[in-house]
Amino acid sequence: xxxxxxxxxxxxxxxxxxxxxxxxxxxxxxxxxxxxxxxxxxxxxxxxxxxxxxxxxxxxxxxxxxxxxxxxxxxxxxxxxxxxxxxxxxxxx
Numbered sequence: 001x002x003x004x005x006x007x008x009x010x011x012x013x014x015x016x017x018x019x020x021x022x023x024x025x026x027x028x029x030x031x032x033x034x035x036x037x038x039x040x041x042x043x044x045x046x047x048x049x050x051x052x053x054x055x056x057x058x059x060x061x062x063x064x065x066x067x068x069x070x071x072x073x074x075x076x077x078x079x080x081x082x083x084x085x086x087x088x089x090x091x092x093x
Contacts, residue, residue: 039080051084 004012014024038045039053046052060076 049085049087051082051088054081054083055079056081 010021010025010028013028014021017024017027019027035045035053039055044052044054056079058077058079061074063072063074064070065072
């Protein structure tokens, strides 16, 4: 089964919302911008029934270069993770 492309997704959304592809695309872009803003300012964004985007601080750690085996220092950084809702896990798995 092939993955759904963005244009296929927009087409499906347009059919569900009974609007044009342009309007569906604009609505999707507005939703994505809202999600980015909320995660950046609030640290998380919940999509009921699907999951949650969470901004986390990853601590600095020591890693290894796989070629040489030499230890390297990996600096601390902020990452965004997606936690899948239990409902999705139960339904899909």
